[in-house]
């Protein structure tokens with residue numbers, strides 16, 4: 001997960017903690033080893049993939065002489081880096097503060113000692129701890145108010161984003177499944193389109209043209225994790241808000257993982273959760289879970305026999321591809337599955353365009369697939385038959401009205 005926030009990993013180590021130490025979680029021998037490693041390699045951050053008490057965190061930071069964060073801290077960092085919307089950012093900040101506040105309460109001895117007993121900031125009798133807690137509470141209250149305001153404008157934003165003129169294909173899946181690798185592979189395989197309109201898209205979204213001619217916005221997302229700390233659930237949902245805009249979900253899983261089934265189930269549960277949540281609100285009937293393409297990734301790690309068997313199984317199963325993002329196997333098949341789903345929603349229409357209206361003509365070439373074209377020199381018109389996805393179709397109707405074109 002560390003790569004997700006641009007950390008350079010110098011050592012990853014699994015250790016057995018047979019008897020957790022209340023003061024430091026891990027034992028003195030290991031701490032000594034780590035201390036030397038941290039010193040020699042100038043390590044700036046140590047991540048413990050477990051829950052640390054505030055005391056343990058402080059003690060480890062002192063013993064290792066570097067910054068130490070735990071699992072919740074790391075996940076918060078990742079969410080913070082990935083939150084794209086106003087609501088997402090607020091939600092993550094709220095989770096971070098709530099986390100911080102809980103540390104504050106339990107680590108009061110540490111804080112009081114550390115910040116000293118001067119106490120000139122607060123009124124008489126107010127300790128540093130009470131000041132800290134009051135400041136955090138004030139900030140939390142303000143965030144909650146802001147969130148309330150943001151939510152009321154959510155419907156507006158949603159319809160605004162629906163105006164993005166291309167279908168959105170979202171890569172979702174368990175952490176480490178290979179979403180980002182596949183994202184890079186796909187944006188390399190398709191023609192990556194530079195478009196001024198999308199200059200502001202964040203790096204996890206790219207406009208690309210599929211071989212069949214369709215343009216889509218491909219979006220990479222933050223990985224799902226199991227045992228998500230309870231206090232992070234809302235923040236996690238908020239970072240996935242963009243997924244709710246997707247027209248197609250590509251569910252990437254690591255077929256070579258010994259926990260493949262469990263990881264699939266975890267992700268499916270999150271997906272149905274996300275949409276059920278939506279259905280509670282005031283959403284149109286059309287806002288259902290989008291069609292899902294299943295990608296069994298990392299096929300290169302399978303043995304020959306396993307590979308054969310899974311290839312057969314994926315061929316027999318609808319909307320399923322056996323893929324290797326790294327080796328490139330199965331990528332064409334995956335693209336085909338996505339194109340098939342997108343095409344199934346397309347509409348075909350014909351339109352008469354005056355010769356003089358070159359702009360509308362090129363609009364249709366840009367936004368759809370022109371199936372037939374007749375240039376009629378008698379009437380100075382061009383008649384085209386064009387296949388359009390639902391979004392383009394909507395826009396074509398508006399365009400036709402504005403330019404007084406005949407659609408049929």
Ligand SMILES: Nc1nc2c(ncn2[C@@H]2O[C@H](COP(=O)(O)OP(=O)(O)OP(=O)(O)O)[C@@H](O)[C@H]2O)c(=O)[nH]1
Nearest residue numbers: 001174175176177178179180181223298324325326
């Ligand atoms: N052998 C093999 N390794 C792969 C493949 N795809 C991804 N990986 C490796 O798996 C690890 C995780 O890949 P990522 O693409 O970062 O996974 P991710 O799903 O984006 O992970 P998060 O962003 O943390 O959720 C990396 O070390 C990749 O090199 C593959 O097809 N074959």
Ligand SMILES: [Mg+2]
Nearest residue numbers: 179180221223
């Ligand atoms: Mg990733």
